[in-house]
Amino acid sequence: MMKKFALASAIAAASLTYAAPAAAKNVTADVEQIAKIIREEGLQAKIEDSDGEKYIVSGLSGYNFVIRFFGCEEKMKDCKFIQFRAAFSPDNKPTVADVNQFSADNFFARFYVDDESDPVIEMDLDLEQGGMSRALFVDNIAYWNTVLGKYGEFAFSKDK
Numbered sequence: 001m002m003k004k005f006a007l008a009s010a011i012a013a014a015s016l017t018y019a020a021p022a023a024a025k026n027v028t029a030d031v032e033q034i035a036k037i038i039r040e041e042g043l044q045a046k047i048e049d050s051d052g053e054k055y056i057v058s059g060l061s062g063y064n065f066v067i068r069f070f071g072c073e074e075k076m077k078d079c080k081f082i083q084f085r086a087a088f089s090p091d092n093k094p095t096v097a098d099v100n101q102f103s104a105d106n107f108f109a110r111f112y113v114d115d116e117s118d119p120v121i122e123m124d125l126d127l128e129q130g131g132m133s134r135a136l137f138v139d140n141i142a143y144w145n146t147v148l149g150k151y152g153e154f155a156f157s158k159d160k
Contacts, residue, residue, distance in 0.1 A: 024133065025134075026130055026132055027127065027133070028079075028127050028128075029070075029071070029072075029079035029127040029128070029131070031047055031069060031079075034056060034067060034137075035056050037138070038058055038141070041138060041141065043058055044059055045057075046058070048066075052076075053068075053069075053076065054076050055067060055068045055069065060144065060145040060148055061145055061148045061152060062149075062152065063086055063088075063148055063149075063152045064086065065086040065148060066084075066085050067083070067085075068082065068083045069081075069083075070083060079127075080126070082125050083122055083124050083125075084122065084123045084124075084125075084148075085120065086120070086121050086148055087118055087119070087120045087121075088118060088119050088120075088151075089118050090118075090119065093119075094117075094119050094155065099111055099119075102150075102151070102154055108123055108143065109121055109144075109151070110122050111151065119151075119155050121151045123140075123147065
């Protein structure tokens with residue numbers, strides 16, 4: 001009787017294992033995985049390589065940007081976080097007041113001027129410790145799109 005009960009329990013447990021949907025894989029700081037997700041969302045995602053460091057080139061809101069990978073082990077393995085980055089070269093350079101105002105009005109993204117006084121915007125995502133869900137990652141891309149669009153309007157509205 002105990003053997004039948006144990007066998008029946010094992011069969012029931014096995015059937016639950018097969019009936020359960022496969023757990024969704026979280027998004028981590030993996031170049032290939034992120035490029036694939038971006039493409040599946042209908043965007044361009046070209047993987048480039050500079051001295052062994054891979055990055056993704058894409059575009060949103062009419063502007064190009066790159067996704068860079070940081071905290072990586074050798075050969076771009078086990079990266080910990082990514083950075084969305086866009087740089088512009090408007091005719092009129094932003095002032096310190098411009099930088100401060102844009103930064104105050106926009107969460108999560110940082111805005112600064114580089115050594116040539118060109119405006120740069122960046123947004124970091126921490127993907128270590130198991131990453132984040134695909135839905136949250138796609139939501140972050142949508143947020144980047146919003147900030148990038150605002151940033152482009154801001155940077156180029158001073159040209160007129």
